[in-house]
Amino acid sequence: MSWRRIEERAFKALMMLSTALVVGSLLWIAAVVLWKGAGALKLSMLVQLPRGGAYGEEGGILNGIVGSMLLSLPATLMAGLVALPACIILQDEHAGRNPFIRTARLSLDVLWGIPSIVYGAFGYTLMVYLGLRASLLAGIIAITFVQLPIVARAIDEVMKAVPRELKEAAYATGATRFEVATRVVLRQCLPGILTGLLLGFGRGVGDAAALIFTAGYSDRIPGTLAEPVASLPLTVFYLLGTPYPEARARAYAAAFVLLVIVLIVSVVSRFVAVRFSRSIVS
Numbered sequence: 001m002s003w004r005r006i007e008e009r010a011f012k013a014l015m016m017l018s019t020a021l022v023v024g025s026l027l028w029i030a031a032v033v034l035w036k037g038a039g040a041l042k043l044s045m046l047v048q049l050p051r052g053g054a055y056g057e058e059g060g061i062l063n064g065i066v067g068s069m070l071l072s073l074p075a076t077l078m079a080g081l082v083a084l085p086a087c088i089i090l091q092d093e094h095a096g097r098n099p100f101i102r103t104a105r106l107s108l109d110v111l112w113g114i115p116s117i118v119y120g121a122f123g124y125t126l127m128v129y130l131g132l133r134a135s136l137l138a139g140i141i142a143i144t145f146v147q148l149p150i151v152a153r154a155i156d157e158v159m160k161a162v163p164r165e166l167k168e169a170a171y172a173t174g175a176t177r178f179e180v181a182t183r184v185v186l187r188q189c190l191p192g193i194l195t196g197l198l199l200g201f202g203r204g205v206g207d208a209a210a211l212i213f214t215a216g217y218s219d220r221i222p223g224t225l226a227e228p229v230a231s232l233p234l235t236v237f238y239l240l241g242t243p244y245p246e247a248r249a250r251a252y253a254a255a256f257v258l259l260v261i262v263l264i265v266s267v268v269s270r271f272v273a274v275r276f277s278r279s280i281v282s
Contacts, residue, residue: 030259037252045253050219061254064235066221070136071231072204075143079200083152087159088181111149117209119145124213137225139215146210147200154199158192159185198269202262208233232258
């Protein structure tokens with residue numbers, strides 16, 4: 001057997017092992033969380049608010065589910081609205097090759113690596129300066145800062161992959177930069193933009209550190225932006241720190257619900273990206 005054949009089989013085995021480790025880790029985490037939270041995982045838990053205090057056996061985690069959506073969805077939208085035009089400006093044919101582009105991309109990389117607890121501390125400082133209290137609005141602002149570098153860097157990489165020839169062909173027909181950006185670049189990058197938004201949403205819906213100081217916690221669903229709000233990560237955090245077995249079971253059940261939400265969003269986003277990619281030039 002030749003050395004190339006041995007090398008090919010070895011790398012194929014390593015790829016299969018890596019795939020098995022990734023899939024196995026996901027299944028293992030889901031199985032452990034489901035096993036420990038199976039006793040509390042009921043339909044009534046998903047549609048009821050907590051009753052009798054956070055440590056009671058009655059009620060559910062509806063406040064955390066709705067709160068996570070109220071925090072993450074607006075934050076993802078705001079991060080996308082800021083990141084999209086910024087990434088268009090960062091493209092070489094718009095801004096030219098200059099140190100500003102390299103500095104901006106380096107800043108996004110640094111912001112991506114900042115721990116979310118730092119964003120929480122920054123959001124708390126900003127909240128105190130503006131005279132706000134722990135609320136839904138403060139939590140949305142903090143999560144937006146967490147998601148912004150992730151969404152922006154993902155969209156920037158997708159836009160850089162658009163063939164330059166495609167843009168030059170559009171310019172040759174008399175299209176303006178705005179028309180090229182909206183009708184050519186965005187159309188080509190739509191699946192990647194959806195993926196970037198998904199990455200941001202996944203980070204936001206599972207983040208707890210940035211919300212401890214900013215969003216607060218509540219057993220109710222907020223009626224206004226000025227009221228505190230619960231989230232699934234904070235529900236898991238608070239309930240796991242109690243000595244009551246019933247409360248810990250609810251924490252694992254909330255963790256499993258959070259895992260299912262992220263999985264559903266991932267599948268839906270993949271489906272939408274595949275549908276849109278049919279009309280994209282390769």
